[in-house]
Amino acid sequence: MKLPAILPCSERAQPTAYDFALAHLRPVSGSRFLDIGCGGGKGAAYLVQRVPGASAVGVDISDRVLQRAQRGHAGAEPRLLCLHAPAQHLPLADAAFDVATTVMTFHHLRDAERVVREVYRVLRPGGAFVVADVDRAHWMGPFFEVMEHVFFDRGTRARTAEEYRRLLEGAGFRRVRVLRREGKERSFIFWVVGEKPGGPFGGMGRVVAVCRSARRTDPKVDVGEGELRAGYGLVGDAHAGLSEREVSLLALESIERANREHGIQAVPGSFAENLTVRGLDLLSLRVGDRLRVGPTLLEVVQIGKPPEVAHTYNFRGVSILPREGVFCRVIEGGRVARGDPVRVLPKEER
The missing domain is CATH 2.40.33.20 (PK beta-barrel domain-like)
Structure with missing residues (x-):
């Protein structure tokens, strides 16, 4: 089935979504990235190629796309590892990553609260979580949901900026902010960024x-x-x-x-x-x-x-x-x- 042009997806959204995140976060050399819903690994590979000395882990629940990742981006990039794992149960160590990203994936995820808590757990103090997704408050948001329900996933749920803010702050993130591309303020895609606080002792x-x-x-x-x-x-x-x-x-x-x-x-x-x-x-x-x-x-x-x-x-x-x-x-x-x-x-x- 051909993908309707109105529906953005993570592969189509790259590398713009990742460029936008990099421009705002300015990760340093050697940063460690986690990409949730990595698909074929294109976005995660792009991150490690753009940031000197960086490494990335991508997770997805689709064997088919992970096989494609292994044949392509993950197989060609030694600093990228793609794993079969649900976002609700990440097989990763605490405080292991500097930045976690999810591009046009979060609306598919069940038990969103648990996902955000897992991301919080695996980020180091001072780390950032970046969500690029559909704004439910935009006039196209409900239409997007209907199209997703018909063509792809009946469980799709877009969220508003306020809903994302409550989700992230409820898990402990601070300085949660909503960003939009300059000149694209009316776009139905936005970025939500939250930071894991790092107090001095034990941080x-x-x-x-x-x-x-x-x-x-x-x-x-x-x-x-x-x-x-x-x-x-x-x-x-x-x-x-x-x-x-x-x-x-x-x-x-x-x-x-x-x-x-x-x-x-x-x-x-x-x-x-x-x-x-x-x-x-x-x-x-x-x-x-x-x-x-x-x-x-x-x-x-x-x-x-x-x-x-x-x-x-x-x-x-x-x-x-x-x-x-x-x-x-x-x-x-x-x-x-x-x-x-x-x-x-x-x-x-x-």
Whole structure:
């Protein structure tokens, strides 16, 4: 049966839907994606091809489309694994993914509350869930449901933005927002994005850049990995060994906010931090808190810099490290790399 042109599907919606999600989330190198209702694997493969070092797991309940995925995208892309699994019972570890996507699939899913809880479980703190689907409140929404019932799936149920908001917030997601493509505000397709909160203790972030510079007055450059030496800092960095502020950390979210507010294009290292971290509320830390960064152990010695302490570097006239940087000493050294987990240790583990 030929697919009616009025009905979008995940294969037809790609790569536009995934591009839109990438543009808003800006996932970093090494991100791990989960694609629910992956079909032939085209969307999941597109994600790993667009984001350097990324990997993806796709899940679907159709043996036929998974066989097609294995012959095509999954078979050709070693960073993509496609699994036969229901979205209500994901055979995946807790806190294993940075981003979960589902494109033109959610309206097919039964027990939506359980699906959203499962997605929440497998996302790391700070991770995002992206749903691209039909807006039930649009005048075409009911028509879409009727066409789906006639041609494909009698269980199809489109939802409104408010229904999605309640679903995601009920599972624990925060900052739930509804997005539409610019110039397509009247389209009956929208994106719903929710974030899994990550409190400091027991929460986990991830290293997105390891940065160093040869001179203290230079911006730092992401070198991908490096050695943190106890009592010293990042080997090869101009700031190492000068004080107890051996390693500086800055949140990627702080860099992104500075870019939006000041119209600049800073990247990790632009503000002279050693480790750029995503998904952890660094400013909720206190002096004495300890962080496990990959195999290393750091202790917070200073939050920001007092006015009397000089900070000689800024990017395009903007300096945020003195306000939002976290400075640590290295207690246990080792190699750290992009993608390493960052976990704040509860008091009983220190």
